[in-house]
Amino acid sequence: MARDLKAVFSAMGARLAIARNEVGLTQTAMADAIGVSHRAYHSYEKGQRGLPVEALVAIADKFDVDAAWILLGTKYVRAAHDFEALKRIEISLDQHLTKEDIRIKSEKRGAIVARWYQSHIEGREVSDDDVHTWIELVREQSGEQGKQTLEHVATFSLGAHPP
Numbered sequence: 001m002a003r004d005l006k007a008v009f010s011a012m013g014a015r016l017a018i019a020r021n022e023v024g025l026t027q028t029a030m031a032d033a034i035g036v037s038h039r040a041y042h043s044y045e046k047g048q049r050g051l052p053v054e055a056l057v058a059i060a061d062k063f064d065v066d067a068a069w070i071l072l073g074t075k076y077v078r079a080a081h082d083f084e085a086l087k088r089i090e091i092s093l094d095q096h097l098t099k100e101d102i103r104i105k106s107e108k109r110g111a112i113v114a115r116w117y118q119s120h121i122e123g124r125e126v127s128d129d130d131v132h133t134w135i136e137l138v139r140e141q142s143g144e145q146g147k148q149t150l151e152h153v154a155t156f157s158l159g160a161h162p163p
Helices: 005-023 029-035 037-043 053-063 065-070 084-098 106-121 128-142
Strands: none
Touching: 005 029, 005 037, 005 106, 029 037, 029 053, 037 084, 037 106, 053 065, 065 106, 084 106, 084 128, 106 128
16 A cells, blocks of 8 residues: 655654754754755655655765665664664653644654654663653744643653663
């Protein structure tokens, strides 16, 4: 069965945001590095357009990012990554966002996952408060606060944190 193109672009955009955050670049810097306009790159991360092959190859070559992971979410973000930990982080975040009925844009979700994963690979423990702060920051930056508040922050628990 064919995949829904919009869903493919959206998921690919989220993975682009994760990869970009991991290498520590802004959208503008990433766009310059791979030879596309900022506007075009922004549309890739938002899932509005597919990533051209030339841009995909440039990201893979310049930043050691796995092209199959960007396209389909398979294998690893980068060669030496702990894919299982990344998957646990994404699942924990998604469960919390769903449970609390919090909606954030995919690129913002990618930024949270990237921060959390970076802490993991650097051996820093991530507390529930850290995750809440990251969610609040991306929601404030996006103007997505709406009527949802995080008064119940103390009740949130991710269960077992990734090792």
